[in-house]
Amino acid sequence: MAPSRLAFAASAALLVACAAEPPPPPKAAAPVETRAEAPRPAAQAQSEIGGLNEEAVERSFGKMQDSIQSCFAKGAAKVSALGGHFKMKLRIDPQGVVKWVYLGETTLGDRDTEKCLLDAARAKSWPLPVGGDGLAEKSFDLDPSQAPKDLDPAKHKMAIALAAKETTKCRKRGTWGTVFGVTTYLRVDGRPIAVGIAPPNEKGEEVVDCMVKIIQKIKFSGTGRKIGKLVFDLR
Known part of the structure; x- marks a missing residue:
């Protein structure tokens, strides 16, 4: 049992000695000039x-x-x-x-x-x-x-309205409430040969392929005896 009492006594003496020492002086506050805010200008410059x-x-x-x-x-x-x-x-x-x-x-x-x-x-x-x-x-x-036959959008109102309705599922954040400009070439029976779209901004580019696939499946009015070119807006 002696070793245990000695160990306890040594520990107690060490604690008393530590308690008797004066507390270390408080650290001086860092000068205001050293606050780390330097990275901010670089981050701002990247977006300029x-x-x-x-x-x-x-x-x-x-x-x-x-x-x-x-x-x-x-x-x-x-x-x-x-x-x-x-x-x-x-x-x-x-x-x-x-x-x-x-x-x-x-x-x-x-x-x-x-x-x-x-x-x-x-x-x-x-x-x-x-x-x-x-x-x-x-x-x-x-x-x-x-040269194709220029088509009047007023004569394709129903098909354009359907395109506007169906393509809303393609829109994402940043494209709601914007206008997409559509151009399509139509066969004489009103079926699209090809479709192209001008997005309103860079975010709209992400949804154009989806819109094109939908419009390609829509049947428009016939064009007569010549390939027609129809230009309209999707709002």
Whole structure:
């Protein structure tokens, strides 16, 4: 039993000795200047829109001409009346990589051709923006080899109303209450040959494929004796 009493006594003595020592002085408060808030400006800079050299951007778009013609040729092999206007909108990060791209305007009327154009833009290296991400846009016009018959949306009200109703299931956050511009080529019996859509913003690009699949299954009014081109909005 002696060792146990000695161990207890030694522990008690150690506790008394510790208690007798004066408490250490409190640590001095850190100076105000040392508060770690430095990362904030960097985070803010990442979300800012910087500047792009217009001439460099124009050259980059110019280098896309071969890709644009290639996409157009593939589409025209499927839709002889393919043609129209489109505007490409891009956001480019500080490394010159495309953050997002969509066709803010398009009356091409063929989703496959539109996706081909978007893929071509993503594959390119773009000028480096200064001070944040850069925004760029460019409009193009492509003439059809065979002009289609322009159709009046008023004569296709029922089909357009059905398209508006059915495509609501495709919409996601950021696209409610916005307008999607639809262009479709119709056979003489009113069945779509191809469909293309201009989304209202970059978030809308995520739902366009869903909308196209639905519209391709809708029967519109007949066009007569010629391929028709119908342009309308989905709200």
